[in-house]
Amino acid sequence: MKIASIVGARPQFIKCAPVSRELRNEHEEILIHTxxxxxxxxxxxxxxxxxxxKPDYNLGIGSGTHxxxxxxxxxxxxxVLEKEKPDVVLVYGDTNSTLAGALAAAKLHVPVAHIEAGLRSFDRGMPEEVNRVLTDHASDLLFCPTETAIRNLGAEGITKGVHLVGDVMVDAMNYNRGIAEERSRxxxxxxxxxxxxLxxxxxxxxxxxxxxNMAAILGALAEAGKPAVFPVHPRTRKCLGEYGVLAEMPExxxxxxxLGxxxxxxxxxxxxxILTDSGGVQKEAYMLGVPCITLRENTEWVxxxxxxxxxxxxxxREKIVDAIRHFSPGSRQKEIFGNGNASVLIGKILARSQYARSG
Ligand code: UD1
Ligand code: UDP
Structure with missing residues (x-):
């Protein structure tokens, strides 16, 4: 089966690593980096x-308005799809690359498979929420990480092609956790x-x-007074520069x-x-057993x-400081994102799907 996988943003590279490894055992994969x-x-x-x-295609689209x-x-x-004629297009998560991939495929009548389908924050103010809803409604195979995701799809009338496979970020974490401990300094x-x-x-x-909001977050970190390591996303660095606060960071x-x-x-x-507004980092904190303070009013990882x-x-600011000082999980984590075989399941489901070429 010929699969065209579409990635473009940091979390998608991490998610595609275990899936790509698995798919290439059994399928032909074309990797497209937007x-x-x-x-x-x-x-x-x-x-x-x-x-x-290495991506077969790097489209070099870069930054821009949505x-x-x-x-x-x-x-x-x-x-690329017209040239390559894949049997399925595989998209990940909820970025603009996800939506563009799903829409391009759907318009060409190429079946779409969506990894991380069914997630909802119910906040349409987030660009990702719009991308998730539209991508799911354009998808033929929907690979869900959780039961909640399946229920969310059901509530929107999507029940066909839906599979509970677990979260591919568990696969990535399981594969790399020991390597990170060995190699990272x-x-x-x-x-x-x-x-x-922190x-x-x-x-x-x-x-x-x-x-x-940025002032409140930085103010809370200063007030809490603990060492805080903050790998800065380029969007954030740009904004902090515009606000003129880069030179006056709390000590x-x-x-x-x-970071890699x-x-x-x-x-x-x-x-x-961990303090974050990232989707992936909330899950990773859970997998690693580190309390997570989410700098958002809602989450899709309920x-x-x-x-x-x-x-x-x-x-x-006050809520953040209070959580840094007092938030403490009460019980041990349960396995809510599957057991790390999501990539294997995805490969198998694709292979026996109606979209696989016979012979
Ligand atoms: C995107 C995704 C978001 C995801 C995040 C992961 C959308 C709408 N948003 O947000 O869902 O959580 O990626 O990190 O798809 N920039 C650089 N260098 C880069 C990339 C970006 O300098 O390599 C700067 C540019 O100024 C750019 C800004 O960051 O305008 C935002 O980048 P963009 O990809 O549009 O959105 P993200 O905030 O990264
Ligand atoms: N990540 C990373 N380096 C960093 C910050 C994040 O490798 O400096 C990883 C993080 O561990 C997770 C993924 O990037 O696997 C999350 O991506 P991001 O927060 O950019 O996007 P989101 O998950 O919110 O879409």
Whole structure:
């Protein structure tokens, strides 16, 4: 079976690593990189570290407004699909690259398979929510990480082609956790002790594009006074620069460049707590057994909150400080994202689907 996989942003490289490895045992895969993320530390580093095959196509789309970026991807992906004629197009998550891939395929009547289908924050103000809903409604195979995702799809009338496979980020974590412990020297490089620091990531427009929210988050970190390691997303660095606060970071806040995956998971694994507005990082905190303080009012990963390992605090300074000081999960984590064989299941389901070429 010929599968065209479409990736473009940091979390998609991490998710595609285990899936691509699995698919290539049994299928032909064409890898298309839209170029949405392009800095070495946002793209190439993951291909190198995770041994992801070199993309067959890099469309070089780059940054832009939502419409321009998505539109440019749509046309460029269409050209590749017309040339390659895949049996299925595989898309990941909820970025503009996801939506462009799904839409380009659906318009050419190429079946679409969506990994991380069914997630909902029920917040249409998030660009990702629009991408998720539209992608799911254009998809023929919907690979869901959780039961909640299946229920969300059911509520929108999507019941055909839906499969519970678990989360491919568990596969990625299981494969790389030991390697990260062996290879990464990030704690030593940054100068922090296991259990004695916070990890912070912020990149949602609802935070970065709001000067007050960013001030509240930085103010809370300063007030809490613990060492905080903050790998800064390029969007966030740009905004902090515009707000003129890069030169006046609180003394305990250590801004560093975006990390590769191995450094990131070792840094998170030994943190006291993680503060984030990332989707993937909320899940990884849970997998690693590190309490997560989510700098959003809602989350699509509701199970982590229900399990008591994640608390939603938005961008309110007092709530953040209180959570840094007092938030403490009560019980052990359960296996809510599957057991790490999502990639294997996805490969098998694709192989026996009606979209596989016979013979
Ligand atoms: C995108 C996704 C978001 C995902 C995130 C993962 C959309 C709508 N958003 O957000 O869902 O959580 O990726 O990290 O698809 N930039 C660089 N270098 C890069 C990439 C980006 O400097 O390599 C800067 C540019 O100024 C760009 C800005 O970051 O305008 C935002 O990049 P973009 O890909 O549009 O959105 P993200 O915020 O990265
Ligand atoms: N990540 C990374 N380096 C960083 C920050 C994040 O490798 O400096 C990883 C993180 O461990 C997770 C993924 O990137 O696997 C999450 O991506 P991001 O937060 O950019 O996007 P989201 O998950 O919110 O879409």
């Amino acid at each position: 170029g949405q993320h392009y800095d070495h530390g946002m793209s190439e580093v993951f291909f190198e570290e995770l041994a992801i095959p 419409g321009r970026q998505t539109g440019a991807m749509l046309g460029a992906i269409e050209d 990030i704690l030593e490089d940054v100068g922090v002790e296991p259990g004695g620091y 990890v912070v990531t912020v990149h949602r427009p609802s935070n970065t594009d709001d000067r007050e 305990n806040v250590r801004l560093i460049e975006p 995956y191995l450094d990131m998971i070792r840094l998170m694994a030994h943190a006291e707590k 199970e982590t909150v229900e399990a008591g390992w994640n608390v939603l605090v938005g961008a309110g």
